[in-house]
Amino acid sequence: xxxxxxxxxxxxxxxxxxxxxxxxxxxxxxxxxxxxxxxxxxxxxxxxxxxxxxxxxxxxxxxxxxxxxxxxxxxxxxxxxxxxxxxxxxxxxxxxxxxxxxxxxxxxxxxxxxxxxxxxxxxxxxxxxxxxxxxxxxxxxxxxxxxxxxxxxxxxxxxxxxxxxxxxxxxxxxxxxxxxxxxxxxxxxxxxxxxxxxxxxxxxxxxxxxxxxxxxxxxxxxxxxxxxxxxxxxxxxxxxxxxxxxxxxxx
Numbered sequence: 001x002x003x004x005x006x007x008x009x010x011x012x013x014x015x016x017x018x019x020x021x022x023x024x025x026x027x028x029x030x031x032x033x034x035x036x037x038x039x040x041x042x043x044x045x046x047x048x049x050x051x052x053x054x055x056x057x058x059x060x061x062x063x064x065x066x067x068x069x070x071x072x073x074x075x076x077x078x079x080x081x082x083x084x085x086x087x088x089x090x091x092x093x094x095x096x097x098x099x100x101x102x103x104x105x106x107x108x109x110x111x112x113x114x115x116x117x118x119x120x121x122x123x124x125x126x127x128x129x130x131x132x133x134x135x136x137x138x139x140x141x142x143x144x145x146x147x148x149x150x151x152x153x154x155x156x157x158x159x160x161x162x163x164x165x166x167x168x169x170x171x172x173x174x175x176x177x178x179x180x181x182x183x184x185x186x187x188x189x190x191x192x193x194x195x196x197x198x199x200x201x202x203x204x205x206x207x208x209x210x211x212x213x214x215x216x217x218x219x220x221x222x223x224x225x226x227x228x229x230x231x232x233x234x235x236x237x238x239x240x241x242x243x244x245x246x247x248x249x250x251x
Contacts, residue, residue, distance in 0.1 A: 001046045001047065001097050001098065001101035001102070002044050002045050002046050002047075002101070002102045002104070002122050003045070003046060003047045003048070003049065003093055003097060003101050003102065003103045003104070003170065004039040004045050004047070004048045004049070004071075004103075004104050004106060004165075005049050005051075005086060005089045005090060005093065005103050005104065005105045005106065006032070006035065006036060006039070006048060006049070006050045006051070006089070006106055006107075006108045007050075007051045007078065007082055007085040007086045007089060007105070007106075007107060007108060008020070008022040008032050008050065008051065008052050008053070008078070008085075008107070008108025008109065009051055009052060009053050009077075009078020009079060009082065009084075009085035020053055020056065021109055021216055021217065022035075022052075022108045022109050023056065023059070024216075024222065026222065026226060027226065029067070030063065031108070031109050031111055031216050032050075032052075032060075032063070032108045032109070032111075033063055033067050033069075034111035035106070035107075035108050035109065035110060035111040035113075036048060036050070036067070036069050036072070036108075037067070037069070038111065038113055038115075038118070039071065039104075039106070039118070040069050040070070040071050040072075042115060042118050042119075044118065044119055044122055045071060045104075045118070046071065047071055047072075047073040047093070047097070048069070048071045048072045048073065049072075049073055049074045049075075049076070049089040049090075049092050049093045050072060050074070050075045050076070050089065050108070051076050051077070051078045051079070051085035051086065051088045051089040052075060052076075052077065052078055052108075053077075053078050054077035054078065057075060057077060060075050061075055073092075073093075073096065074089070074092040074093070074096075076088045076089055076092050081187050082107075082191075082192070083177070083180075083187045083190060083192070083193070083196065084187060086105055086177075086193065087174075087177045087181070090103065090170065090173060090174050090177065091174070093170060094170060094171075094174055097170060098170070099169065099170050099171030100169055100170070100171065101169070101170040102121075102122050102125045102126065102167060102168075102169060102170075103167065103168055103169070103170045103173060104118065104121050104122070104165035104166075104167045105164065105165055105166050105167065105168070105173070105193050106164045106165040107164045107215060109215055109216040109217065110163070110164050110213055110214065110215050110216075111216065112210070112212045112213050112214060112228055113133075113164070113165065113209070113210065113213050114209075114210040114212075114213075116210075117133060117165075117207070117208075117209050117210055117213070118165065120207045120208075121133060121165045121167040121207060122167070124167065124205060124207045125167045125168060125169060128205040129168070129169065129172065129205070130166075130167060130168045130169075130172070130197065130202075130203075130204060130205055131165075131166070131167040131168075131205055131206075131207045132162060132166050132167075132193075132194045132204045132205065132206050132207065133162070133163045133164055133165055133166065133167075133207055133208075133209040133213070134160040134161060134162050134163055134206050134207070134208065134209060135160060135161050135163060135208065135209050135210075135211055135213075136159075136160055136161075136208075137156055137159040137160060137161055138156075139156075140153060140156055141153070141154050141156065141159045160206065162192060162194055163209045163213050163215075164192075164213075166192060166193040166194050168193070168197075173193065173197075176193075176196055176197055176200060176202070177196070179200060180196055180199070180200070212228055214228070
């Protein structure tokens with residue numbers, strides 16, 4: 001089984017829109033629906049589990065029906081953090097699927113992952129045990145503790161931006177979560193699944209993502225999202241044939 005775990009438990013404070021960012025309508029449908037459809041229409045994905053902000057559970061189920069997201073096997077309330085939300089969805093998947101299922105953990109507000117990157121994640125887990133989507137950094141990265149003075153400038157050739165999906169075998173990533181959850185500090189200072197497995201000394205294997213795989217977090221990201229959708233629609237209309245560099249739609 002290949003399973004998408006979509007977490008979208010955030011309240012969207014940085015967006016300032018009055019509703020969680022995953023439910024903002026862009027080009028006629030919520031951001032999270034744009035994201036879910038990428039997995040719904042992917043031939044290799046069998047099931048989808050969603051962790052959503054608790055107050056929006058009923059609305060999320062309505063969207064699942066409205067957009068005929070037939071691969072959605074469960075919608076569960078999110079947790080106190082993104083990683084806690086991921087854990088809730090993983091535990092729902094654990095009840096109904098074998099432990100050797102591949103799980104692709106993806107942010108509900110990253111609606112431009114390409115088909116090829118989804119397939120590469122599945123292949124990467126089967127070959128190496130996990131797959132962390134990333135892109136090379138084209139800008140110089142600065143290190144600063146106080147946000148005022150530059151303390152270090154890593155060699156750009158060695159820097160990458162972590163994205164999503166981050167993918168694992170279901171039983172493996174649940175074991176990692178449960179080991180972390182036993183610690184007094186829990187998920188404190190851990191930002192994603194890659195960060196979590198590295199904190200336990202485990203190797204994380206990289207695969208290259210598509211650069212258009214933006215995370216819709218701020219109003220500026222909404223403008224970028226609209227521009228990417230327009231680009232994709234024009235490409236489909238004129239047969240430019242380069243969608244896979246930025247994302248994809250139904251196939």
